[in-house]
Amino acid sequence: MATTSNYHLMLMLGPIFLVVNCILYISVTMRTTELNALKDVTVEVQAIKDGVEKSLEKLNREVYGSDKSSTSVNTLEERTLPSNEAGPIEKEVEDSLDTEAEKTEPEQQEAPEAPEAPEAPEAPEATFDLSEWKTNVCNGGEYKSSICHEVFVLPNKKVTFCSAAKVASTTVKQYFYDISDGALKIPEGAKFGAHEADWKKLQSLDPEARRFVLRSDAYTHVFFWKNVLARFVSGYLDKVVHDCEQHATLKPHLAITHYVQYGFSCDEHKDLASFVEFMENVPSFEGHFAAQTPLCEYGVYPFTDVIEANESLDTKLVDLSAKLGVAHPGSETEKTAKHKTGAAEKMASLFKGREGLIPRILNLFAEDCKRLPEACDVKELMDALEKEE
Numbered sequence: 209m210a211t212t213s214n215y216h217l218m219l220m221l222g223p224i225f226l227v228v229n230c231i232l233y234i235s236v237t238m239r240t241t242e243l244n245a246l247k248d249v250t251v252e253v254q255a256i257k258d259g260v261e262k263s264l265e266k267l268n269r270e271v272y273g274s275d276k277s278s279t280s281v282n283t284l285e286e287r288t289l290p291s292n293e294a295g296p297i298e299k300e301v302e303d304s305l306d307t308e309a310e311k312t313e314p315e316q317q318e319a320p321e322a323p324e325a326p327e328a329p330e331a332p333e334a335t336f337d338l339s340e341w342k343t344n345v346c347n348g349g350e351y352k353s354s355i356c357h358e359v360f361v362l363p364n365k366k367v368t369f370c371s372a373a374k375v376a377s378t379t380v381k382q383y384f385y386d387i388s389d390g391a392l393k394i395p396e397g398a399k400f401g402a403h404e405a406d407w408k409k410l411q412s413l414d415p416e417a418r419r420f421v422l423r424s425d426a427y428t429h430v431f432f433w434k435n436v437l438a439r440f441v442s443g444y445l446d447k448v449v450h451d452c453e454q455h456a457t458l459k460p461h462l463a464i465t466h467y468v469q470y471g472f473s474c475d476e477h478k479d480l481a482s483f484v485e486f487m488e489n490v491p492s493f494e495g496h497f498a499a500q501t502p503l504c505e506y507g508v509y510p511f512t513d514v515i516e517a518n519e520s521l522d523t524k525l526v527d528l529s530a531k532l533g534v535a536h537p538g539s540e541t542e543k544t545a546k547h548k549t550g551a552a553e554k555m556a557s558l559f560k561g562r563e564g565l566i567p568r569i570l571n572l573f574a575e576d577c578k579r580l581p582e583a584c585d586v587k588e589l590m591d592a593l594e595k596e597e
Contacts, residue, residue, distance in 0.1 A: 341508065342422040346411050355505045356411035360384070361421060364391050365532055368410065368421065370504035371432040373495040374443045376517035378403065380432055383525050386537035422510060428532060431504055431511040435518070436573045436583050437566065441555060443496045444483060452478045466494035480558065484565050487572055501579040516582075556592040563593060 346356040359370045362384060371380040381402040385392050398404040410418060421427055434442075447463040452474035458465045464472060470490050477486045487497070501507070506514075513531070515524050529536035559566060570577060570584050577584035 343419055346418060347415060353505055354503050355509055357409050358503055359410040361408045361410060361413065362388055364389060365534060366426050367428045367430065367532055369430040372500035372503050374439050375432050375434040375500055376521055379521065383537065387534045428513060429509065429511045430513045430515060431506055432515050432517050433500055433580060433583055436576050437569055437586055437589065440569050441558060444480060447496050448478060448483055463494055463496045481562060481565060484568055499573050499575045501576045507579050555589055556596055560593060560596055
């Protein structure tokens, strides 16, 4: 009886076991199929990835001139393009492929050997970060600059200024000394007046104060400049002709003493033509002849007012006083008149018959002419020379 019951039970459970086995078989078969398909997809993805990386290596060789094999799909966003474009990497790849498709003539591949790139000198400007410069200038390292000791600050008047030597610097410093309301002191017995006052330079400010001065809209920043030719002649007459005539031996404090190391002598180089030729072969100029725009970082420093130091400077200083909200001292002309060299009146007679020196002098100050073209305008002088003929 028990055997009969077991037999019937097996008959009942048999189909069930069969169904379960079928289900398990189908599930395992489907899972295996999925795994195989996933493996195929993985292989395909890897192949695509390898293909992309090979394309990138080829692109690196074309764009950067080297094989950056460490670059991978996962680091695309970390790359920095050497050009001014900042488009997505997809556009870079597409443009590169389009360019390759257009190269039907083999001689076009020689283009990199003939780089006519006027943009090349401007490359640093494209990556220049003015905000970062304002934050770090004068902090040392790569942010050293001549403005650190050439820019003067009057905090109580919220103004800074920069004026190179032979750019009415005596008049300019006297003006700012006069409007300082006692904030500046001239040492007793000083020989050079306002030049020896206890000026606060940009370098002397702590970093936080310096950042405030450079970023604040409340500050006025003034750059004084002079016509390149007029400035050169002023320096020549004052620092070469005058000093050579007044000093039998060159003293250490004289500007021309700097040039003795390059072979300067009053006997050989006091004549204008000889001095110009001498300066064309000098590797470095001292302050009275150094280019004025790089000294004051014109084009980088945030100047708000650019004033030409010419015969109407006194009138311009009156306007500046009004802008600063200070009482105009009105005494600069009397205090500095004895220092003037009369260069403007002598220009035409000085260059008569020697007009060829004019472009040579301008070439000595090519940086000024590039940054501030109006500083190299000689039309007035040329008109005066024509009248003398």
